[in-house]
Amino acid sequence: MKSDIILLGHGSGGKLSHQLLDDIIIPALSGLAQSEQNDAAILPTPNGRIAFTTDSYVVDPIFFPGGCIGDLAINGTVNDLAMAGAKPVAISVGLILEEGLPVDDLQEILKAMRIAADQAGVAIVTGDTKVVPRGKADKIFINTSGVGVIEHDLTICGSNARVGDQVLINGTVGDHGMAVLASREGLELESDIHSDCAELYSLVEVMLAVGGESIHVLRDPTRGGVATTLKEIALQSEVDLELVETKIPVREDVGSACAILGLDPLFVANEGKLLAIVAEDAADKVLTAMRQHPTGKDAAVIGTVMSTGKGHLTLKTAIGGKRSVEMLAGEQLPRIC
Amino acid sequence: MKSDIILLGHGSGGKLSHQLLDDIIIPALSGLAQSEQNDAAILPTPNGRIAFTTDSYVVDPIFFPGGCIGDLAINGTVNDLAMAGAKPVAISVGLILEEGLPVDDLQEILKAMRIAADQAGVAIVTGDTKVVPRGKADKIFINTSGVGVIEHDLTICGSNARVGDQVLINGTVGDHGMAVLASREGLELESDIHSDCAELYSLVEVMLAVGGESIHVLRDPTRGGVATTLKEIALQSEVDLELVETKIPVREDVGSACAILGLDPLFVANEGKLLAIVAEDAADKVLTAMRQHPTGKDAAVIGTVMSTGKGHLTLKTAIGGKRSVEMLAGEQLPRIC
Numbered sequence: 001m002k003s004d005i006i007l008l009g010h011g012s013g014g015k016l017s018h019q020l021l022d023d024i025i026i027p028a029l030s031g032l033a034q035s036e037q038n039d040a041a042i043l044p045t046p047n048g049r050i051a052f053t054t055d056s057y058v059v060d061p062i063f064f065p066g067g068c069i070g071d072l073a074i075n076g077t078v079n080d081l082a083m084a085g086a087k088p089v090a091i092s093v094g095l096i097l098e099e100g101l102p103v104d105d106l107q108e109i110l111k112a113m114r115i116a117a118d119q120a121g122v123a124i125v126t127g128d129t130k131v132v133p134r135g136k137a138d139k140i141f142i143n144t145s146g147v148g149v150i151e152h153d154l155t156i157c158g159s160n161a162r163v164g165d166q167v168l169i170n171g172t173v174g175d176h177g178m179a180v181l182a183s184r185e186g187l188e189l190e191s192d193i194h195s196d197c198a199e200l201y202s203l204v205e206v207m208l209a210v211g212g213e214s215i216h217v218l219r220d221p222t223r224g225g226v227a228t229t230l231k232e233i234a235l236q237s238e239v240d241l242e243l244v245e246t247k248i249p250v251r252e253d254v255g256s257a258c259a260i261l262g263l264d265p266l267f268v269a270n271e272g273k274l275l276a277i278v279a280e281d282a283a284d285k286v287l288t289a290m291r292q293h294p295t296g297k298d299a300a301v302i303g304t305v306m307s308t309g310k311g312h313l314t315l316k317t318a319i320g321g322k323r324s325v326e327m328l329a330g331e332q333l334p335r336i337c
Numbered sequence: 338m339k340s341d342i343i344l345l346g347h348g349s350g351g352k353l354s355h356q357l358l359d360d361i362i363i364p365a366l367s368g369l370a371q372s373e374q375n376d377a378a379i380l381p382t383p384n385g386r387i388a389f390t391t392d393s394y395v396v397d398p399i400f401f402p403g404g405c406i407g408d409l410a411i412n413g414t415v416n417d418l419a420m421a422g423a424k425p426v427a428i429s430v431g432l433i434l435e436e437g438l439p440v441d442d443l444q445e446i447l448k449a450m451r452i453a454a455d456q457a458g459v460a461i462v463t464g465d466t467k468v469v470p471r472g473k474a475d476k477i478f479i480n481t482s483g484v485g486v487i488e489h490d491l492t493i494c495g496s497n498a499r500v501g502d503q504v505l506i507n508g509t510v511g512d513h514g515m516a517v518l519a520s521r522e523g524l525e526l527e528s529d530i531h532s533d534c535a536e537l538y539s540l541v542e543v544m545l546a547v548g549g550e551s552i553h554v555l556r557d558p559t560r561g562g563v564a565t566t567l568k569e570i571a572l573q574s575e576v577d578l579e580l581v582e583t584k585i586p587v588r589e590d591v592g593s594a595c596a597i598l599g600l601d602p603l604f605v606a607n608e609g610k611l612l613a614i615v616a617e618d619a620a621d622k623v624l625t626a627m628r629q630h631p632t633g634k635d636a637a638v639i640g641t642v643m644s645t646g647k648g649h650l651t652l653k654t655a656i657g658g659k660r661s662v663e664m665l666a667g668e669q670l671p672r673i674c
Contacts, residue, residue: 006438011468020466024440028447029430029454029461041462043427043484050387052484054429055465058473090380092391093366094480096433101343103361110365117366124366125378128392129357131348132672136395138473143431145391145482147380335469 011335013223013269014328018232035159035236039080039219042150051086053077054145056094060335062109062139064183066176066194069142070112072271072337075199076222077144078120082201083218083274085156085208086148088120093127094143099134109140120199122146152208160216161237166283167303168276170203170296171196172249173226177268177336178257191253198272203293207276210289214282220274222337224328227266229275230303231313231327237277240309243325244316247302266315267328269336277305348672350560350606351665355569372496372573376417376556379487388423390414391482397672399446399476401520403513403531406479407449409608409674412536413559414481415457419538420555420611422493422545423485425457430464431480436471446477457536459483489545497553498574503620504640505613507540507633508533509586510563514605514673515594528590535609540630544613547626551619557611559674564603565664566612567640568650574614577646580662581653584639603652604665606673614642 001023009016026032040053057073074091081088093113097106117124175196182193200220207215217237221229226248234241243266250258250265258265272295278286283301290296306314313325338360346353363369377390394410411428418425430450434443454461512533519530537557544552554574558566563585571578580603587595587602595602609632615623620638627633643651650662 001440004440006434006436006440006443006468008436008468008470010434011466017466024444025432025447025464025466028444028451029464041427041429043462045385045486048382050484052427052429053463054431054480054482056431056433056467056480058433058467058469060473090378090389092378092389092482094391094393094431094482095362096393096395096478097343097347099343099345103338103341103343106343107361107365110362114365125380126390127362127366129348129354129362130393130395130672131343131345132395132475133345135472136397136475137478138469141433141474141478143391143393143480143482145429145431145480147387147389147484149382335467 008334009330012328012330014228016330018327038084038157040084040086042084049150051081051084051148051150053080054143055080056141056143057337058141058335059180059337060138061184064195065179067197068109068112069140070109071116072197073142073144074113074116075197075271076337077146078122079200079220081146081148082204083220085152085154085218086150088122088146088148088201090125090147091117091122092145093124095129096137096141097129097131098137098139099131101139120201154213156215156218158217158219158233158236161233161239161277161305162216163239163305163307164280165216165277165305166280166301168278168283168287169300169302170274170290171298172251173270173273174250174254174258174265174268176271177333178254180336181333193253193257196270196272198295200272200274200295203290203295206289206293207286211278211282211286214279215276216279217277218274221270223269225267225269227325228327231325233277234313235311238308238311240306240312241303242306242314242316243303245318247300249298249300269333345671349665351565355664375421375494377421377423379421386487388418388421388485388487390417391480392417393478393480394674395478395672396517396674397475398521401532402516404534405446405449406477407446408453409534410479410481411450411453412534412608413674414483415459416537416557418483418485419541420557422489422491423487425459425483425485425538427462427484428454428459429482430461432466433474433478434468435474435476436468438476457538491550493552493555495554495556495570495573498570498576498614498642499553500576500642500644501617502553502614502642503617503638505615505620505624506637506639507611507627508635509588510607510610511587511591511595511602511605513608514670515591517673518670530590530594533607533609535632537609537611537632540627540632543626543630544623548615548619548623551616552613553616554614555611558607560606561665562604562606564662568662568664570614571650572648575645575648577643577649578640579643579651579653580640582655584637586635586637606670
């Protein structure tokens, strides 16, 4: 790693994050190969597979249009389990509170957590609370870890994309990131941009019922956005992917806000979105099923796995050109989740 | 709850922590009754029980005599699983890094985590890394969550203490808290006080093999110390407990440091210590087995479950008197873990 101190960009989910992970953290802790890195770990037990995942949430501000750090923390971990094709069962909650946090704020956050957990059908079963002095944290940080059960024999992971597969998304991109950014900066965007934060397991359940073994990869494009997530999948699966810009759903107000701020919606974080890499012959029926689900009504096919390769991601642009897409470099939007 | 903002004392593990949990957090998140609150949640699955637990670590300083935040975070979660009688299997690591943290410090912490995990025979299987701007955290916070398997049919929980049971501890009390405090304040205690941070599953394994169903309660007296932990157990089990001051092992230098600082070692945090409530007729053989294990060589019987009751904890003092012991009130030593 080039820097000898931690930079904000190391938390962006992009290139610097991957360097920190690949050069420092993973070699030290687990030695897991990149091809095996997924949103959740799969633990084989004598009697079946369970999925296990963790995420810490440090979003700023803690309340934003469409949600707060509480439902974000529950849905994020529920979704990491869902992306392994696992049914979320139990969640832990680790709170780090800054001295001086209003108890009313804490209660509102906890309430949002409970509602989100109930909606996802998952129980909050264990927890921990720490308090640090004023100025040693920023209001509240939340860690949620989750355990899920895998009730099928499918292999759904980032290294499973195959030539010909279609790339599906369940709706518009960039909503969460722009909602948080607008809220943080006090931008008056004269619009109704709000976070897309939502649980995705119920959608995955429908997709698995219809698509079965045709569902090769599931991943939620959070930090780093759709572009970074697809680049990761392309590298893990050793394939080249092509995205079609005109097919990617973007809300008009989100697109405009991105244009004003010089951001590319492909790199902006999402929270209630998933990317699915699906066998070509099943893509239509999976898409149809997704569109009948509330969190999939704007689902679209946005790209194709073109060939085996070295993980190139290409964007076919609206004006007909093609450009290579790399991972988010540096920090675009820190503390988005 | 009386305060409308979060106070440092809400993180002490004592009376204020319990108020925050009982009045605000648990009603909102899970509604779990106090009698069911343990260090780990037990998840019944069709094919056996698994244990699931979480803890965040915010210790200050991050390096201290005898350990650092890294091994503390692994051992703490390993031990919470062990206290449920579960064999630790998998651990998650959630890092919150402050911008500017030296990468060398991070590497040293990660190395300590891996060594601790290897010693406890547990795999680090999943993780997450966030970065927050300078001044929005304090160097590094770590969440570890853990999954363990329960390979027996015993019920080991805080509500299981019975009249006549003996209270055992595996060694000296107060070492971790005093090591951290001395290190934080730069105290020259002219001594070799160091943290007792260690994994406890291998000791529990020995105890279970010898004691079996005679082991009624296991709990590690971390924040709030031995006194607060035993008070919790007394309340959960609806029994009255008596501790014998002269039987409680305290290192001479720890005792002196506590005396100088006006602290009671019974309320000082431990990290490699466990309290076991054991049926009277098995106490001797369990004690003997503990003493043959490296982390149990100073094990002692320190008290007795006297009667059913309302959770009174009494200390028979060195000079022959008796005094009532309550939970830690307010904050004695913040950020001890």
